[in-house]
Amino acid sequence: MHMRNQRGFAMPAAIGALVLIGVLMTAGFYLSQQELRIGVASKNANMAVNIAQAGANEVLGNWNGYQLGNIAVWSDTTITDTIANGIWEVSIANGNNYVYFLNATGTVTDGGVRWAGAKRTIGIVTKMIFADINPPAALTTRGKTEIKGGAIVNGTHLTPPAWSPYCTAFSTSDTTGVLTNDTSIIGTSGGGSVAGAPAYDQDSTIVDSTFTNFGDMVWAELTALAAAEGKDVSSLRPTINGTAPDTTASGACNEATLTNWGDTLPTAACGAYFPLIYANGDVTIQSGGQGQGILLVDGNLDLRGDFLFYGLIVVQGNFETQGSGNRIVGAVMASNASVDQQTVTGTSEVTYSRCTVQRAILNNASLSRARPVAQRSWIDLTAVAN
């Protein structure tokens, strides 16, 4: 028997219902996916800000005066690191040697190809806080001081060769050549000379504390910081020969070497290394050599020739030079507490430089720190730039 096709509507109705249900479920899944994407994007955007903040905090918390202090004015350097959920990149721009601008970008790498990539940038305006050390003259001292031979003490400001890019923000004013408690006991003979604005000056307030108290810091704190830095060179006394920059096998500055007192050439490996150096008694430096930073001597200092130093030398005893080629660019403060006769002789030269002294302070991690400026240091640069 042949049966004709018999059509009902139950099946089409059921299929239609299934299609509708399927469409609704698909729409639900789509909405859920969209919601998930929005949620993850929102979370990652915040995470990127936090990664950028982590980078900025890392740079600020471990402010490396040696490295960052050597950024020329109106220039910058960039530090990058990878952390748990992403990568931060912090560019540090030097505004004027005292104010720096940190530009920190955080990028989320968490979540693989699908979810990673959120990026946010923040800015932090920072300011250097540093030890208040202001030598008032090329040579500040007490007692009878003889400048003779070919020696010269000069208060006329000098920016060392090759240092110009690093000195633009510092004062270039000239200062006193020799400042003492009694100018009547300053003598020149032979080819010795004193220059400056003025060449000599008298300050009756020069006392012991002039050579031990520097703003909020005292001598004991400075020497302790030098020891903490690993530059207590007392073990090398009484004679230190041939201080010179030293590098590791990889070419980095080897700060662990006791006779490495930095390199006066800014672009050299140790050019940004400005140590705080301490000797706990009389020191004779001979056989030439070079260095930069702040040299603290708890006794007499005798330079025997061809010693080049950029920065500040503070001597609790006498400051004497002899031989040829000694050259200090910065300032010398010699307490001469026993008021012995000091002799600066030979072809020695002490020339005032605010820049070398200030860089010795600002580039030293123990003596300076970068801090966000008050009230409006933090900037959402992602929002600002758009």
Add this chain to the structure above:
Amino acid sequence: MTRGRRGFTLIELLIVTVLGSLVVLASIQVLLVNRRVYTAQAATISGQQTTRMGIEILFAELREVSASGGDILEMSADSLRVRLMRKFSIVCATDFSTPPSVTVIRDFLLNNGDTLYIMGGTNRFAQSDSVFIFADNRENTMNDDVWIGAEISLVDPTVTCPQDGDPALKLEFNGQGALFAADSVGVGAAVRSFEKFTFGTTTMNGDVYLARRDTASYVPMTGPLAPTDGLAFVYRDAMGNVTNVETDVAQIEVTLRTGSGVLNSLGRMVQDSVQVWIHTRN
């Protein structure tokens, strides 16, 4: 010959009709449930999006507020008037003759090849912008640092920075020389512009929205919120204690609640709420 043709019997038709009706009724029931669930879910998602967007707006706007710098102008439990930081740049030259001016960089080309777009797009300083300029004063202390408030009287976009010749903007402050007389603004100083806004709620077509206004009427930003307690602020100091002193605020606790007329499968109103503590960065 009679061909074997048969129609449906009455019994068959009745059975098919009953079964078909049952299938249709079941399908309709499923559709109704689905629609109710879908509507409730959509309302939930909408509420979440509203709260998320609102919180993100408030978070982005309020985290740069400097309470100690006087940026909180008025504060209450349901509204907050603040100075919001907008544009930013760095001074590359100064001239304090008459009229006083500072030249600021547009964009900063970093040594790694990247450009720091600090004034990219359209977000550049303009005439009549209110700004704060950082005055460093003594270099080795923060105690005397100040932000000088001024208003830009003229912008010259044709200048360059002397350091590198990069494009810059010269911002003049005509008649405001006295502002710069006592403090030292130098190269490297930061400049920020600001606007004053009030965050609160407004009602539109019967719904309550998170809104913002300068001096004019509120402009809705996101919503709808719950009709009565959609937006709430609590102000806390650095120790987390509630404070009513504007300059002591270190954390702003924001609560956003959404409401809708939609009922969920349990017959309850679909609602959502988010509470965040915004720690001001400045």
